[in-house]
Amino acid sequence: MEQVTDRRPIIWAFSLTRLRELLESVIPQYEAAAEIRVFQKGFEEALAAARQLIETGAEVDVFLSAGSNGAYLRERAGVPVVLITPTGFDMLQALSKARRMSDRVAIVTFGAVTAELEQFKDLYGLEIEQRAYTARLDAEACVRELAGKGIEVVVGPGMVTDLAVQAGLKGVFLYSQNSVREALGRAIEIARIARSEEAKRERINTILRHLGEGVVAVDMNERIQSINPAMARLLGVNGEGALGMRLSGIAPSLTLSQVLESGKEELEEIQKSRGRTLVVNRIPLREQGVQTGAVLTCQDATAIERVDRTLRSLHRPRHFVARYHLGDIVGESPSLRRIKALAERYARTEATVLITGPSGTGKELLAQGIHNAGSRRQHAFVAINCAAFPETLLESELFGYDEGAFTGSRRGGKPGLFEAAHTGTLFLDELGDVPLPLQTRLLRVLQEREVLRLGSNDPTPIDVRVIAATNRDLKESVAEGTFRDDLYYRLNILHLHVPPLEARREDIPAIAAHLLRGALLRHGAPGRHAQVLKLLLPLLERYPWPGNVREMENVLERVAVLFSDLETAEPMHARQLKLVVPELFEGSETVRKGSFKAERQEAEEAQILRVLQDCGGNQTEAARRLGIGRTTLWRRLSAHGRRVPLAKR
Structure with missing residues (x-):
């Protein structure tokens, strides 16, 4: 089929006077650019002739005329009219x-x-x-x-x-030939623009006709101007027959009256219509800054769920995505602002980043934010917890293996996570727990930028940015001989330290509000947020949070479960909280009467002693669980007046 923009513009010129002769002398110069037809008619006679031709199927893009004849046609023709004007x-x-x-x-x-x-x-x-x-x-x-x-x-x-x-x-x-040429040039340009706009409209209409998503556009009176077949099916109407009807008259639950009144979009709302659950978007339409109507789009929720399941099944084995951005990190304490500012700068580089800090402070969240702020954000973000695998399994996970490398190996072999992260980012969490033999292989990969699968003799080049994280003091680990010094210096190019929540207590209200909102939403009680936060916040601000943000998340999850079972109007009491989160009430009287510093020291001492007891007095294991070195453990116990023999391991 001939494209709208392929054919020459069609121009009809109308003149009763000497201008016709001038037009006919110039037209041959434009035969390649336009199809131009001259009529020796004016006013009513010209208008009647044009209408008759159009009704019989003749096509025209622009009328050309001059003076009062042109003004008459412009007011009545319904076709763009270009006036020939003297220069x-x-x-x-x-x-x-x-x-x-x-x-x-x-x-x-x-x-x-x-x-x-x-x-x-x-x-x-x-x-x-x-x-x-x-x-x-x-x-x-x-x-x-x-x-x-x-x-x-x-x-x-x-x-x-x-x-x-x-x-x-x-x-x-x-008039002269120049003024006629100038007018013809304008007429051809107007025709081309009109053709281009017509082609765009046709493309858009074609797309809309084939969209699975329902789309309907209305004017400022909510009368339907355009509707695609998918929306007509959702509404149970004939598309052509619905034109000019009020949307609220067809589907009251899908009305656009609020958007037409406010001019503000409403996105991703869940609504019921004709027994279906729909994901609905309402968007105002504007032309040159003036609102002219609105658009409603609807998707059947079951179709979205079906696509989501398909994507998950396709991508789960091999697709790795960073879900969080630096803007998702909650808190505005000076220390956290400095960390986020550094992370933004580090994201613009390709250098290795080492993130340190206690467990539960959000080191992986920070790593994902760095990835998403960098040039590799369109590529994979692959994360592995090095403490979660035994040495042999960790080696095959990181470096991969060839077929027959060991008993039970997959036929055809398996690429490791370094290969999976090619052109993207590999996040090595709990790096301090990597065994020494594996540290040697890891160092070689970082130095050579190539990986050797188990059972293979052919190295595979890789382009990977590495971000590592640990809750250990790697300097102490190097001093104790449990971590290679050359690997430490290879990793510690750009360093970020995330302080414990206790050291940035001004972030507690914002973090608590954010986590509580999500927990209550998951448990179907979002309306409880303000009440629960008001009751909880004094307790949250007093608690030392040895488990940091992760501990707070767990505490608030328990609270959300409790209050999701209460009636909306039922009052909440501290005694109910105490049953679910007793740790928040431990030592509260001391906090009110004594100094906050004393409370932190007592909580720290209690935690250390509790972990030591769980480890049977084994300092090395206790230090590992606490994320500190044995020397630091001994120093803190000494500061609290406790004496534990260093020889006991």
Whole structure:
């Protein structure tokens, strides 16, 4: 099928006077650019002829005419009309010719008097009478008046010069080939733009017709202007028959009246209509900043769920995505602001980043944010917890293996996580727990930028950014001989330390509000947020949070479960909280009476002793669980007046 924009623009020109001859002399120059047809008709006769041709299937893009004839068509035709207007050079030429014929010269133009004429008067020292007309009767009156005043030459459009000759005067035609060319150029450009817009509309309509998503557009009175087949099916209406109807009359639950009134979009709302659950978007339509209507889009929720299941099944084995951004990190304490600012700067580089900090402080969240703020954000973010695998399994997970590398290996082999992260980011969590033999292999991969699968002799080049995290003091681990110093220096290029929540307590309210909102939403009680937060916040701000944000998340999850079972109007009491989160109430009297520093010290001591007891007094294991070195453990116990023999491991 011929594309709308492929054919030449079609232009119809209308003139009753000498302008027709001028048009016919210029048209051959434009045969390749446009199809131009000239009609020797004007006013009512021109309009009737054009309408008759259009009704019989003739195509036209633009009308071309001049003066009052053009103005008449512009008001009534319903087709773009380009007016041929005289240029300053046309006027200069016509007046020069008139001056050679007589000093008694007048100019009659359509619409309004010409301001530029004063310049010509001064230039030529002429006394030039100037008149303007809007219709043929006006032009006749002007010519009679000028003849009575002794004017001998009249400059003007074809109709005016014909009237002048009839009155016994001389007429000088105002238009030239240049003014016709200029008008034809404008007409062709307007036609091309109209064709382009028509083609765009057709493409959009084609897309809308084939969209599975329902789309309907309305005007400011909520009357349907456009509706695609998917929306017609959702609403149970005939698409053509729905045009001009009010949307709220067809589907009251899907009304756009609020958006038309407010001008604000409403996105991803869940609504029921005709027994279906729909995901609905309401969007205002604007043209040049002025609202002209609104668009409603609807998707069947079951179709979305089906696609989601398909994507998950396709991507789960091999697709790795970072879900969080730096903007998702909640808190505005000075230390956290510094960390986020550094992370933004680090994200712009390709260097390895080492993130340290106690367990539960959000080190992986920070790593994902760095990935998503960097140039690799469109590629994989692969995370592995190095403490979650035994040594042999961790090795095969990281580096992969070839077929037959060991008993039970997959046929065809398996790429490791370094290969899975190619062109993306590999996040090594709990790196301090990697056994020494694996540290050697890891160092080689970081240095050589190539990985050797188990059972293979052929290294595979990789392009991976590494972000590592640990809750251990790696300097102490290096001193104790449990971590390679060369690997430490290879990793510690860019360093971020996330302080414990206790050290940035001003972040507690914001973090608590964020986590509580999510927990209550998951358990179907979002309306409880303000009440629960008001009851909890004093307790949350006093508690030392040895488990940091992860512990707070668990505490608030328990609270959300409790309050999701209460009736909306049922009051909440501290005694109910105490049953679910007793740790928040431990030592609260001490906090109120004593210093906050003393409470932290007591909580720290209690935690250390509890972990030591769980480990049977084994300091090495206790230090590992606490995320500190044995020397630090001994120092903290000494500060609390506790004596534990260092030899006991």
